[in-house]
Amino acid sequence: MSYDRVRGMNDILPEDVAWWQLVEHTIRGLSRRYNYREIRVPIVEHTDLFTRGIGEGTEVVTKQMFVFPDQKGRSLALRPEGTASVARAYLSAGLQTTAPFQKWYYLGPMFRYEKPQKGRYRQFHQYGIEALGSLDPSLDVEVIAYAWTLMSELGIGGLSLRLNSIGCPEDREPYHEALRAHFSDSIGSMCADCQRRYEDNPLRILDCKQPQCQPHIEGAPGSAEYLCDDCAEHFAAVTGMLDRLGLSYAIDSRLVRGLDYYTRTVFELISEDLGSQDSLLGGGRYDGLIESVGGPSIPGVGFAGGMERLVLVLQEREKALEPDRIDLFVAGLGDAGRKAGFALVETLRRLGLAVEIDHRGRALRKQLTLANNLNARFLIVLGEDEVTAGTAKLKEMDSGEEHEVSLAPEAIFAALCDAPVSDGRDGCGCEGCGSS
Numbered sequence: 110m111s112y113d114r115v116r117g118m119n120d121i122l123p124e125d126v127a128w129w130q131l132v133e134h135t136i137r138g139l140s141r142r143y144n145y146r147e148i149r150v151p152i153v154e155h156t157d158l159f160t161r162g163i164g165e166g167t168e169v170v171t172k173q174m175f176v177f178p179d180q181k182g183r184s185l186a187l188r189p190e191g192t193a194s195v196a197r198a199y200l201s202a203g204l205q206t207t208a209p210f211q212k213w214y215y216l217g218p219m220f221r222y223e224k225p226q227k228g229r230y231r232q233f234h235q236y237g238i239e240a241l242g243s244l245d246p247s248l249d250v251e252v253i254a255y256a257w258t259l260m261s262e263l264g265i266g267g268l269s270l271r272l273n274s275i276g277c278p279e280d281r282e283p284y285h286e287a288l289r290a291h292f293s294d295s296i297g298s299m300c301a302d303c304q305r306r307y308e309d310n311p312l313r314i315l316d317c318k319q320p321q322c323q324p325h326i327e328g329a330p331g332s333a334e335y336l337c338d339d340c341a342e343h344f345a346a347v348t349g350m351l352d353r354l355g356l357s358y359a360i361d362s363r364l365v366r367g368l369d370y371y372t373r374t375v376f377e378l379i380s381e382d383l384g385s386q387d388s389l390l391g392g393g394r395y396d397g398l399i400e401s402v403g404g405p406s407i408p409g410v411g412f413a414g415g416m417e418r419l420v421l422v423l424q425e426r427e428k429a430l431e432p433d434r435i436d437l438f439v440a441g442l443g444d445a446g447r448k449a450g451f452a453l454v455e456t457l458r459r460l461g462l463a464v465e466i467d468h469r470g471r472a473l474r475k476q477l478t479l480a481n482n483l484n485a486r487f488l489i490v491l492g493e494d495e496v497t498a499g500t501a502k503l504k505e506m507d508s509g510e511e512h513e514v515s516l517a518p519e520a521i522f523a524a525l526c527d528a529p530v531s532d533g534r535d536g537c538g539c540e541g542c543g544s545s
């Protein structure tokens with residue numbers, strides 16, 4: 110009996126992991142520069158956290174959550190996103206009283222029961238940042254600037270930023286009324302979900318993807334016209350600071366997001382390389398979330414993006430990544446050569462070098478092919494003669510140059526680490542050199 114993958118849940122094979130590591134490395138470096146610290150939250154939470162945090166009427170909660178009872182019958186859910194969990198973690202740690210201002214980032218798997226397609230999966234991975242504890246518009250702009258910088262450091266162009274303000278809960282009522290008035294004649298010909306949304310939360314209609322609803326949505330009033338003075342001022346401050354930073358954006362006054370916790374600023378970054386209307390990342394302000402999950406009134410702003418989508422765009426632009434080189438391949442000949450080689454390799458690895466040896470008892474020619482495939486910088490062939498003499502030829506694979514080295518591990522280590530490296534780094538880049 111063989112097993113299939115669970116639909117919508119993918120393996121990430123080593124060839125692709127290199128892309129993921131590139132993105133993760135860039136995110137960690139950028140987070141350090143922006144002073145966002147990593148938080149790791151559980152994959153499973155009480156279902157209620159998401160129902161209350163994300164909103165009962167949202168697609169994510171009504172249709173997409175993986176929910177299951179634990180052994181005592183309590184309802185648990187696989188996290189469909191990170192923000193509600195971050196809000197819960199903040200409260201669990203008591204930070205609302207001890208250190209209310211926090212800037213965090215996270216990376217990890219999320220789960221949504223969606224129809225799988227390119228860039229949309231049931232297990233997917235998000236990278237995201239959240240800044241909690243300030244209403245200052247500079248924080249909205251910092252979060253957007255982080256997202257832009259991340260994309261530019263990864264070399265992704267063809268981006269557009271869609272921006273809107275959906276105001277505060279007080280602005281919602283007049284806006285809802287305006288939306289109901291707009292849709293009142295057409296709602297009968299719109300999808301069943303929109304008919305439900307018309308009563309419960311007409312803002313959600315703007316997020317509908319059904320083709321039959323689009324013509325009616327196109328002429329709907331925008332939220333920016335219904336902002337109170339404070340929200341309008343906040344939005345003007347955000348756009349002013351974006352202008353000052355030279356970050357271009359398009360105000361889309363009908364942009365709403367799929368989760369109910371948003372207030373004021375919302376945004377999405379779209380890439381022309383993704384080839385669909387899906388966004389590369391999205392986020393905004395959520396000044397009521399912490400309160401809605403049981404805490405005091407503490408504001409927040411952040412964004413999250415899908416790793417898979419980002420990797421797809423990167424792969425679209427550049428087909429292959431230069432694989433990591435190993436420092437040395439030790440080819441063993443005969444029993445004595447293989448045994449001595451194995452012991453040598455182990456010691457060199459402990460010294461910090463990336464070293465490989467053949468584990469399948471293959472002939473020298475096959476071992477040399479393996480050394481080439483691994484793009485080894487150096488090669489040593491160890492036979493009985495070399496073992497007896499205690500020296501061997503160290504071959505630099507790029508130049509073909511050879512010179513005799515002692516088989517003492519420290520001597521090999523020194524020879525490799527002194528060798529100039531073709532990519533211009535000092536030292537070989539191994540941990541031992543400390544120059545990676």
Ligand code: HAM
Pocket residue numbers: 189190191192221223228229230231232233234235237238239366367368388389390391392393394395410411412413414415416417418
């Ligand atoms: P979201 O728009 O639901 O927002 O998801 C953010 C990003 O996650 C999307 O733009 C997309 O790149 C990726 N994504 C979502 N669903 C899938 C899927 N099924 N497969 C692959 N990628 C997917 C949030 O989750 C909010 N928590 C963002 C946020 C953080 N807002 C404030 N802080």
